[in-house]
Amino acid sequence: MLLLKQRSHYIRQYWxxxxxxxxxxxxxxxxxxxxxxxxxxxxxxxxxxRFVMNLRK
Known part of the structure; x- marks a missing residue:
């Protein structure tokens, strides 16, 4: 169950x-x-x- 929660968390963070x-x-x-x-x-x-976007940050 914990592995599934961790995996779900990482997938949500990625998206x-x-x-x-x-x-x-x-x-x-x-x-x-x-x-x-x-x-x-x-x-x-x-x-x-992407370069400009990173400069903007």
Whole structure:
């Protein structure tokens, strides 16, 4: 029972962080609306957005 509670806690924590990061990226950078399609460009802009997001913190 304790193992299940711990696992549930870690899963909820992971998704809390993931969802909050996604929310920031979508609201500030409109990441979901991005029309960038070139593979390297997508990776580069994603890295840049996360870099700026970390600077903002």
């Amino acid at each position: 809390r962080i993931e969802n909050s990061q996604h929310c920031v990226l979508d609201v500030l950078f409109k990441e979901d609306n991005s029309r960038i399609t070139l593979e390297d460009a997508v990776e580069n802009i994603a890295l840049f957005r």
